Amino acid sequence: MGWHVRNPNLRWPVTLPDSIREQPVVSVGRRAKYLLINLPAGALIVHLGMSGSLRIADPNAAPGKHDHVDLLFTPDTVLRYNDPRRFGSIHWQRNPVMEHPLLRALGPEPLGLEFDGAYLKRQARGRRVGVKNFIMDAHVVVGVGNIYANEALFLSGLRPTARAGRVTRAGYERLATAIRRVLGNAIAMGGTTLRDFVNSDGNPGYFQQSLYVYGRAGEPCRLCATPLKGIRTGQRASVFCPTCQAAGNFGGRDV
DNA sequence: ATAGTCACCTGAGCGC
DNA sequence: TGCGCTCAGGTGACTA
Known part of the structure; x- marks a missing residue:
């Protein structure tokens, strides 16, 4: 070549x-x-x-x-x-x-077999970092970028700032399921086009139509109409629903 | 080992 | 029309 x-x-x-x-x-x-x-x-x-x-x-x-x-x-x-x-x-x-140094220490693929709630719970032991930063850490699991991290946390009812080590086993079961669902749906819809992204077919994606929280700070929650809150975690935009992702809820909830 | 911050870069959007 | 400012984000490097 x-x-x-x-x-x-x-x-x-x-x-x-x-x-x-x-x-x-x-x-x-x-x-x-x-x-x-x-x-x-x-x-x-x-x-x-x-x-x-x-x-x-x-x-x-x-x-x-x-x-x-x-x-x-x-x-x-x-x-x-x-x-x-x-x-x-x-x-x-x-x-x-x-x-290769860029590949050797990577965590599991989120759509693969070893990634599940038990795995996340195990990895989170003793970690005080926020759960959003935790799942965006490629040593924990790969492929979860900012948009999909925000969406997955909303779907599992967990607040981005919840300490990773305090999220329960049930919370991580929900989160793992939500991550797989969000990524699977986004792939099926051709990706997320915020500006000019086009996928390998040359077409824009349309997952952005399905976004619950990303890019919607200040707008009403699609489930409960509470105004969504925008904060910064780890230098990145995080958006959550104060009601659906209640402070102190470490077990999550199904949406 | 962990957590938090910084840096890289360009184009879009906005106020004036 | 143009200028300057801010923001977006993946992820390794760096600091404490």
Whole structure:
């Protein structure tokens, strides 16, 4: 697989070895939010950050402003990496790929078998961090970004600031279920488009129509009409319903 | 080990 | 029309 780096200044400098030019793509995969383009000797690890995208392009087409990297598959097929904010990254890792520092310490996949309420309860023992920051920690579970963390906490009736170690087993059963449900629904609806996101079909997602709390601070709760409250936790916007996510409720509730 | 903060970056939105 | 400011977010690095 050939490559051409136009601007190496992504989150980390992009440095790819010439040796991979000889190698065919064997398969593609994913771990957390990292895409894995597998070659015989290792893998390209690609993260799209906040604003990245990959598009098939004609190699002769003039690159756009933020088309930083081309991955060349055939003489007339290029996969073009575009990322206005450059929060994304591209690394090469020789086998075994999971030994890469970015991958080796990641928690389980939220839609996988080992992720459930018992797992979360076990991991939360003794932790004083807020439950929202806790589930956004990739060492605990991967894939739960800010939008989906807010939504999952609403669905399980837990306040974002509830100390992780105080949430009960029942609370974590609800939360694990809510995380799987939110992610599953979002995937089924093509993702969440707040501004200009388009999914791999080139279409915007429409999960944003299903949002209960994210981006709705000050607006009425869709269940009880109480004005939603916006706060900041861990430098990120958190929104919750003071009624549906009552302070001191560590067991959650079903919505 | 844990918790909290900072940094990276651009484009959109807003007030003037 | 333009200028400057604020905000958004994934996640590793850093500090205490």
